[in-house]
Amino acid sequence: MKNPTSHFLKSTRISVFLLFFLFFISEWGNAALIDFADGKTLTIASLSCDENKVFGIAGTESFSVPREMIRDISFSTKDREADVLATYVSDIKPLFEKAQKLMGLYPDSTSVLVLDDGQFRYRPDGTNLYLYRAVIFLAKEESLGAAEVNIGFEPTRQRVRVIHARTLNSDGSVGVLSPDQIKIAKGSSGEVYFDQYQQLSFTIPDAHVGGMIDYCYELEEFNPVDKLLFQSHFTFQGTDPVGDSILRVYMPKDVPLYYVSPNCREVNSKPVVSSEKDETLYTWKMSDMPPIIPEPAMPSLSDVAPSVAFCLQKDWGYMFKRLKPMFEKRFVLTDSVKKKVDEIISGAKTLEEKISKIYLFCQKEIRYISIKGNLSSNQVGHPAEDTLKNRYGDCTDKGMLLSTMLKHIGVEAYPVGIKTNPSGKAIRELPIFDSDHCITEVHLNGRRFYLDSTATDYRYPYFRADDHDTLTENAMLERLDPVPLPPPEDNALLVKREISLSEDGTARVSFDSESNGPAEASMRGSTRNLKPEEYEKSVRASIAALTADYVLEIATHSDPLDFSTAFQVKSAYTLKKFAPRSGRFMIFQIPYIKLNFPEVSLKERKYDLVRLTSNLRKEDVNIKLPQGFSVRFLPAPLSIKTPFVEFDAKYVRDSDSIKFSSRISFPNRIVPVVEYKNHQENLERIAKFTDERIFMEKISQIGEKK
Amino acid sequence: MNRFWMLFFAFFFLSPVYGDVLYLNEGEEHVGRLVSITSGSVLFQDFDGNNETFSENEVAHVLLSKIREGDLINQVASLTEPTIKEILVSAPSNSDFPQNDYVTLFRKRSVKFNQDGSVFYENRQVTKIFKEPGLDAANCSFYYFNDTEKLELAFAHTYNSDGRIFHLTDDALSEESIYTGTPEYNRLRKVKFALKKVDLGSVIDVCYRVRTEKHSALRPYIIDTVFGQREPILREELVVEFPNSMQTTVQPFQWPASGAPTLTTSTNPQTGETTMQWKFSDTKGYIPEQNMAATNRIFPRVFVCPQTTWDDIGKQFQQALDSAAPKPALIEAFISDLGIASQSGQVATLRALYDGIQRKIRLIGVPCQDYGFDPVSTDIALTRNYGNSFARITLLYFALKHLGIESSVGFVTSWKSGGTQEKVTSLGQCWEAILKVNLDEKDYFVCCESDYYPFSFLPTSYQGSKACFLKNYSFQFETLPDGGSNQNRFDRQLFVKVSLDGDMDVKEVRNFRGPFEVSLRGMRSLKDKEKQNFAEKVVKRIHPHAQLRDFSFSNLSDFREPVVFTLSYLIPKAAIKASDQILAFRNYWVDYSGTSASLASRTYPMDYWATEEKVNTLVVELPEGFDWTPWDRNFSYDCSCIRYFSTMVQKGRTLVFSDLFQANRKEYDPKIHYPHYRECIFTLEDIAKQWIILENSAGKDPLKPGFMQAPEPQG
Structure with a gap:
């Protein structure tokens, strides 16, 4: 068989110089494996290098190559032995x-x-x-x-x-x-x-x-x-x-x-x-x-x-002891980090404002790039200074940077590992690497709470839904703690609608919404990626799902990059002949109130039902009736309260209008399978309620046939 | 090397660059510069210039960062290259482009065809980032074929608004194989990297070069360029150089009367080379529209490839095809295993072979574009039981040939991207292989890109597209048939019994043909319980209270018959009882949406996914004494592009609704055809909103004028 080393040396035109081998040998070290930039590899018996060149001995030949031809020098990689595959099968x-x-x-x-x-x-x-x-x-x-x-x-x-x-x-x-x-x-x-x-x-x-x-x-x-x-x-x-x-x-x-x-x-x-x-x-x-x-x-x-x-360990002592120095080494408040923090918080008056500004910086100005190479970068991340300098990093890097920056304003904070809730419950009984994400634990005024700078659109103090109801590992404090599930009010969408109906079924709708938590972050994220014209087109597509025959008057939102207040959306549109007429009847459904719950589609389940986090949605709607119509039928009010869903909704008839209000919240993340039947029944009642219509009837004039 | 880069390299040895990463065995890592390795010691310098020495025994490995062109210049003020200096000086500010995520300041692509057959390609792009979504431009990836091409990342710099320059380091660079599991197809490589220190307001400057050592008719070299993108481009250049002795195909499409790229052609008599240069600028970009036609069918497009003829390509392909022929014993054994001898007639034989290949040869998802147009030896598919779609087509071709049935191997690209262009003499424009067989005076087109395509089904992306087929050592062009109501069809029949209390007892039969059956056939791999879960989900989508009673699928592995999905379910209180005399319900099975017609007017043509036909028939058995209150309007629309018909009649105690939707056109011109489409969609959604109101005519207890609210539910 051909000598692969010789072939390689020739094919890459490396300057090979035979000997004076003994002269150099004392300068050279151990065996190494070289990865060349063109994808080839070479195992060498001994290696040395300076600023410009790498010298080696391969077989009986010594050589030198310019450094830029080499991508990696490994002292630990072992050659793979040629595979000899077993052929005998006994079973x-x-x-x-x-x-x-x-x-x-x-x-x-x-x-x-x-x-x-x-x-x-x-x-x-x-x-x-x-x-x-x-x-x-x-x-x-x-x-x-x-x-x-x-x-x-x-x-x-x-x-x-x-x-x-x-x-x-x-x-x-x-x-x-x-x-x-x-x-x-x-x-x-x-x-x-x-x-x-x-x-x-x-x-x-x-x-x-x-x-x-x-x-x-x-x-x-x-x-x-x-x-x-x-x-x-x-x-x-x-x-x-x-x-x-x-x-x-x-x-x-x-x-x-x-x-x-x-x-x-x-x-x-x-x-x-x-x-x-x-x-x-x-x-x-x-x-x-x-x-x-x-x-x-x-x-x-x-x-x-x-x-x-x-x-090999029964508790977290050794793991923490091993990781803590790596955290401390990276958790360094350097001059450039301090300078950047001072720049970020300039103009902020309160401590909360300062935290908010730093939180946003780490979310929005540190691009998500994950570079993993060793225990330290895998588990701890890169130094805060490096992440700031590179303007990129992954969850560990961002968690480290945010904690370090908060330190400069006197806020105690730590990067902590969690297993995000869609990945399941983390094993914390033993020191197992079972985290898939890193967030920041903040200690302020005797309160412990969490921020996640790997997101991009969260307003302080909200944080990502998949972090909720998880378990942390905090190597710096040598603690394991739960991340609580926030109340539904921290993931809320509040909607107001004014609707005016005409005799031909045309509905003019004025819509206002305000949100917070993950709901708000999701809306900010989707709007900031769109140009105004594109946003308008997306609103049009959404309205056209109700009826393609419409007139859009307003489609605006607050600045998705203004995190000083909750994100707000406003629109106004006319849905032509939206409420269908059937003879003297007019049938109307409030746009967008219909709720579906595909998670309860199965007759029976074997496993618990799990959602990402708690949430709340509140609707207040005022419907002005068309001239000459009276309300013939209104759906009955519905009220449900269980540990897993709370719903309260009613239509109230006024002289020439109907007021509708609803509030639905999911206070818990997990519905145990034993509660499924009851939960399914409740959600189906809610789904049906939200699919019901208002029936109106044209008031007969004298001499007019019904 | 030109003078500019020589200057760069002169700087190289004066200033250290920190991008090496030293990984210690015990888990730590250090970023800095490898200074030396001597006598088993590794000397490493950190960012601050501090040296640290490690024993080789402590070090796992050292990743060396390549010093690329310009990496030693750290201040914009020190730049000497005229192009970037000029670009940076004249770069616009955010206020000039308040709505844009980024602006391409400069993009130049240069292609040089050499006399020896090699091609040199250089791509440089300078981009200014304005908004957060624009930061994604700092994450780049390029592809190349590792066996015939060499890719060099020349440089990747970030120019910051404070005048500093940052350079890529190799810890944020990765070269990857795309198809590692199947070595026969593993040609394609990806180089990806992330630029450093990119802020809003930064300018990024990336240049890479690809040298293609060899190309051929079957590993073709082609440049396919579209001028125009969502974000503005201030200066774009495409430069093609070729020796005068080498003929080159340059084929423009969609060239507008105004605003088109300008072309300059010059010939250098000394070098004997011709240079063609297109220049383009668009300070606005475009706003995408819903279901917008592909940009390569709207905006100016140029193909550049070495000139040849379809005859030449055909000869080379025929030769390659012949050399991929299977060993006779292998193909005989394969055919024999499939029991082809028992088939009567050539069409049955073709179908049996197709079914057998689909079943026995596992599909590897490598399109011709990612591998090449020279077939892998058919023996590999026969001995290893796997192959890409092209390998399956090749096997089918040889199996037919072995049985004395003639067929033509061809290639196709999607209708949406403009189909295969005869004027562009290169297979490089094609995506996938296709086989044409003429039997009993009928053409059968066979594609093998999915295990779930029924025999002779053309994927919707190829329906109506132009393909080329090998015939008599040349390629001949042919427009493939469109799908229409025969291939792309969905029929639904419903029998609904409404009880006096509003319950509905439903029996539903869904017939899927063509593209609609593909996803359902995939369900053959599901377990019975998973199929039941699917059916339960389907009925809950119709109504939240729907309760599945029974369901069944036709044999999903029988590709001769359409997929039939039957459901039986109960919807308690599906009809609202507005009074003792009124029952009202929506036609839950006609749920058309107007989303696709949301724009009152369009700038660009709209693509409809395929020509198709959908038919619904609903038979409602009415409760005793109740009659339908007619709608007093007709829901129909008809033009040459698109049709919709519906009828609703009461016959005795049954109410019969039927409708038919037919799309006969796929591209809708914004001025002429889109208004038709929109009007038809209005009709569709009008009927979807329409409620069916039943009145008890027998009782004739006059409706009490006034209000009724449903009682609160008990329990």
Whole structure:
């Protein structure tokens, strides 16, 4: 086989100079892996560099290359060994039998995860190994995509080896992946995300309905960021049936393992513990797991599927001790940060005004860009100074900057990790990395509250809905605290309408609204992205949903960038012949009051019903009747009050008008499944009420036929 | 290298640039400048100029930030390049463009075709940010093919209003593969990056270059440019240079009489090169309109590509196609597995092959544009059971050929983007592959881009579009048939029994054809409980009190028949009882909206998604003694573009409503056709608002004039 190094050196036209090798060797260091800017890589025995060039020894040749040709120098990356894939399969028959059994139980399944086998091994030297095998029975065409496998890894810390990847056929034959089809590349991610991960990918050939795919790989963490932060979270159930789902954790005898087992039944929650040579083996096994059937507005899968999370510590002490210095290092009030804060708060009189201005700066002038590269940037973020300088950052960076800036005005604040509520409840019983977001905890006048500068349109002191009702981890204060659910009044939309009806059904509507909290932020966000003409067009499209035959008179809103007051919207329009006439009757529905609740569409549910946060909507409408008409029918008032929904609405008839008022609020975020029937009934009553009409009848004149 | 950049590099060694990132094994990271690595020690300098030494054993890796052109100039005052100096001096302020998110100050794209067949492309764009949404312009991404092209990001600078300049660092740059899982198709790469320190009022300046080493008829090189965008562009230039010996196709479209880009052509007798330069400026931008036709069908557009003929392209494609032929044993085994021998007739054979390929060859979502027009060996699809749409078409072509049935492989692009242009001799304008088979004097067009397309269904994006097909070693052009009522069809029949207390017992049958069936066929992968959840959701959308009794789907895997979805449900109190004599209800199943006709007038043409037909039939069994109060008006509209008819009659105890909506036109000119469309939509939504009022004529208890309010619900 051709020497790849020589080929590389020639092809990249690097100046190669043979020897004086011994002369240089004392200046050179350890082996390293070089990533070149053109995508090629080279493992070298020894390396040195100065401001302009990198020198190395590869094989028997030494060379030098200009620095700009190199993208990365790694001292820890290990070469991948050539993949040698196992071909022998001993368990085809029992695997097919298991698949058939599960297909018998769940015949409508797309696929069956016949075997889901994860083994973690914590080595005495602090490195660890994860061995995973999946065997998937392909029951429908839609499952064939499972043959495409992608495994992410961080090359300076981890190494992946494919043990086998093959198709199993019911006749006992096996189709094996060719090792040259295994590729490593930087996979594609969203426009704003930058990280150090690579992806090992392959597609198992000949995947077909009725067959199985079977792959196994080993992920070795040879350079863990912290040898004591060995931890993971393994889930035993998914949206397709699972045959055997097994978690094994091998630990050195003298190292204890701590675990929690969310959503596991008592019988499965504790492992079988056995002793194997110098190791203790913890095994959890769950078999014949039914598929989870998704429901609208159901909790996150992590809140319903049985799982086990484990780590080496029983409390947060070590984790906090490890992260706290990183936080403190970044939480530095430098001169430039102070100067910027002074500039931002200029003109602000009260402390609240100052906080508000700083909060807005971090939201609006720090662009969302996420750059992750190590434990520090992953968990703590970049220094406040860097984020300010770059004018970009992600949640950790923005949380750090906001906290640091608030410090300058004497406000105690901390970046804290949370798991956003759509992702489920965070594990806080053990020190597991289970946060997916960072917000800012503010301590002011004995009160603790939260701000989220990763948003872009929140008026102080409101913050993002997905942060509500979560659990924080505050490494700086070494505390775990709840983020409370705000009252519905903090996410409110207040609407006023004046409607004047004409005899031909034409309705002139004058609309005013004011909002706060997430509702306000959403309206600000959507309006600030539109030019005035575009906003007008969007209002037109919205009105045309009522009737395309309309005249728009006013479509304005307050300045979405003025955060000193609540956001207000105003419009006035005429809906021509909006109220249909049928003979002498006129039928009218107040525009936009109809409410739908798709979350209660199911007759029965298995899981709780979950919404993002609490909210409130209030409507006050005055309807002037058309000349010559009297009210024939008004819907009955409706009042409902439960812990999960409060509704109060009524039509009141006046001499020549009708006054309508309604108030709906959802004070709680989670409706337990036992309350579902009652809740569904209530929401359906509300939906029906809001779909009812006012019936008016033309008053007969003398001699006129009815 | 020109003098300007030489000056830049002269600065390089005078001033340190901080963009390297050192990652420590223990989890920390440092941003600064790698000074040296010697004797196992790494010397690193931070922002403040402090040096710190680490042992190599402590360091995981060091990411080096490339020094790009201009990266050593940190003040606007120090700039020497005339173009940017001039742009910055004359840059407008926010008050000049109060409504705009950003303004493109300068965009220049230069294409140079070289004698050796390579092409050099440079793109430079200078943008001034005015509003927060404009900040997104600071997040950039570019694409290229890694096997034939080299992309170089020349520079990415931010000029701030305080006169400072900031430069991109490589921790905010990533080069990514798009199709990693399937190496055969993994050509496309993306380079993305985020510019630093971009404030409102900042100017960003980005330049990248792509050198295409080789291109061919099947890996074509094409420039497709549209002049005009939502935000203003003050100065735009497109420059194309080519040797006189090399013929180049330059094809303009939609060239307006005024306001068009100006073209200057010059020839340099010394170099023997011709240069074409278009200049354009638009200080307003445009305001998008609802369902607006694609900008490449409205605004001036230029195609530039090496000149060739469709004959040449055809010959090369035929050759490539032949070399992608499968091994005879493999294709025979594939056909044999599908049981084709049992099919009677060529059409049945074609259909069986199509169904088999759709079922057995997993679709990889890589369009021809992201890979190329030279087919991957058909053996790969046959041995690995996957392929892109083009690979499926190629397999179908060879399977038919093996069975003695002739077919033509072709390529197509969407109708919305203007279809394939015969004058532009390049496959680069096409998106996807298509197969044409003429059997029994009928043309069958086959697309394989979705597992759920029924046999010979043309996706709506290709209906009415122009495609090219290989025939006799050349490509021939043909307009594909439009969808119309045969292909794009939805029928609904409803039987509703209304009881005296207003309850409705509903039986509903929905028939989907063509595009409407695609999403429903995808439901074949759902479990029974998920299908039930779907049906429950559907009826709740009709009425919040609707209670599903039963539902069924036709066999979703049987592509020979339309998808039929039947529902049976009860809507308690669906009709409002306004008195003992009056029952009133809305036609819940006719829910037309006027949103698409919200604009009284338009500037740009409107696109309707497809020609189509929708039919509703509602039969209502009335409660004893109640009769319908007629509407006294007709809800119909008819013109050549669009039609709507409805009827409502009472026959004995049944009330029969039926309507038909037919769209015969897809593009609506703002002056001529859009008013027709709007008028028709008025009619549709009028009927959607209309209530059905039933009066008890038998009792004839005269209506008491006066007011009634429904009693408060009990319980």
